[in-house]
Amino acid sequence: MAQSVLLSHLLQNKVKGFFPKEKVLVEEYEFVHQALFTDPDDQSGWFYHLWLLDQTVKPETPLLVSTWPVHGSDIIVSAEGCLDGRALSPFTSFHSDAGTFPLILYFNEAVEGVNSSTVTVKSVFTENKDLVWKPLATSKSCAAQAWVTHLNVPDVKLHPSTAYPIEVNLGDSQGIISLSGSHCSHPSRFAFTVCVQPLSSEHVERQGVEMILWRDVNFHFYDAHIQESSPIAYFDRLSIKKDHEPAASKWHAKTLVNEIALVRQLLSEIDCKIGKLTLARLLMAHDAMMSYMAPHSHKKVHSEEVLQLFSDLMELDPMHSQYYKEAQSLVLLQQVTSNRESLLKHCCHHRVSTSSSVGNSVCLRLNNLSLSRIGCVEQLLWVQMLDLSHNELRSIDGLEAMQLLSFLNLSHNKLSSFTALEPLRLLKLLKVLDISYNEIGAHPIDRRRYLCSSPLSHSVGSDWNFNEFVPDDAKVTNYWEAFAIFRGFNLMQLDIVGNAITDEKFKSFLIKVLPTLKWVDGEELH
Structure with missing residues (x-):
């Protein structure tokens, strides 16, 4: 425990003259391998291995990973959900009675310091200095993974065919900080356009006249083979991909492959609950890294194996079955959201x-x-x-x-x-x-x-x-x-x-x- 705390401090602060992170982690992996093979039942070695895994896969600085609206989208803000009688995609339409629409930033970890100084929004609707950013957290903490502000749509008749550009920039300053104290140092930029559909008198007359029924008969699935019918045309723009150092990414992937092989070897010799848990986490981390390095693939190669590992753990360790069940749920949701085709199967x-x-x-x-x-x-x-x-x-x-x-x-x-x-x-x-x-x-x-x-x-x-x-x-x-x-x-x-x-x-x-x-x-x- 003391070793991980000291090493974490050295890596986080990048002590001058200290060895590169990759070299340090390689040596620590070799050290913990000896402990695991010597006494697989000693959980302290496994816990340290899990900590090393976290150091391997976790980005050193907070990253913006998703937004709404998505980059390059053309948003129609309207009090009605249709235009010229056509149903619109949820990526391109927004129903609003309040004269505002949200702008959402989602980070890979909880951060604080999101404000008009650290995030610049260029828009004809609202002055950047007037925007108030709020953390989306149920606690009283000033930190959150998701942040939101609202842009006001002017109460004037704007031409519905005019696309008003909005540009968002963040990360140029050091003000966005994670709970560990690291700064968001990778600048991010995304842009989209907004068309305003005026509130019609017809809408006022017929607004909200039906009760929503959740019966299966009231839903029909989209045809996955007809692109025109897809309500998720902007799916590929959901995640914000960044170009980090390719050498570092290759080292990370190689390390995960080596650790997967080692844990598999160990599990072939002894049945170990924490070993199975470690293998599941390694496979999940590998799939996540591969989808990051190859953003157009999105294939979760090991998801079925991970699901089976968690099922096995629920039987082997019923006392902690709820924990394994929740982890399994996350894998299921990753399967659903991993690509356009799988997500579309759940869109009705x-x-x-x-x-x-x-x-x-x-x-x-x-x-x-x-x-x-x-x-x-x-x-x-x-x-x-x-x-x-x-x-x-x-x-x-x-x-x-x-x-x-x-x-x-x-x-x-x-x-x-x-x-x-x-x-x-x-x-x-x-x-x-x-x-x-x-x-x-x-x-x-x-x-x-x-x-x-x-x-x-x-x-x-x-x-x-x-x-x-x-x-x-x-x-x-x-x-x-x-x-x-x-x-x-x-x-x-x-x-x-x-x-x-x-x-x-x-x-x-x-x-x-x-x-x-x-x-x-x-x-x-x-």
């Missing part, structure tokens, strides 16, 4: 004939995948309609980065309390939410509330007039959590049936808290 068109509230009506369906954790969010910033039903989610951490989400189905999961829904407080565009058939109210003690910043904090909402919403004989704790989560939402539709907490009294409470509701549990409010 929602059959809505008259409602303009659905916008582009493209839904990403990640239901029935046995997911227990959200991941690969950097590939999903464009999603406005998401179906995560019939999974095993206990947490939705990560969804807060998906600022375009307007329609979300979380039904038939394992969410145990309203505290687990805290990321939703950062989704200001959310209109439709289905949390039916979860476990909310079924557990008398919610241990999660002690692990995260929660609505139970005395500092949150201390000025709210809570008592005017709650029945006199109600259990205050349950109502307070729901109040803290949903207060300020503009939900149009909410489904909450099938939870232990649900009764008519609680529904009446939610209707008071959410005056914008039109439907609750499939019934229209009058």
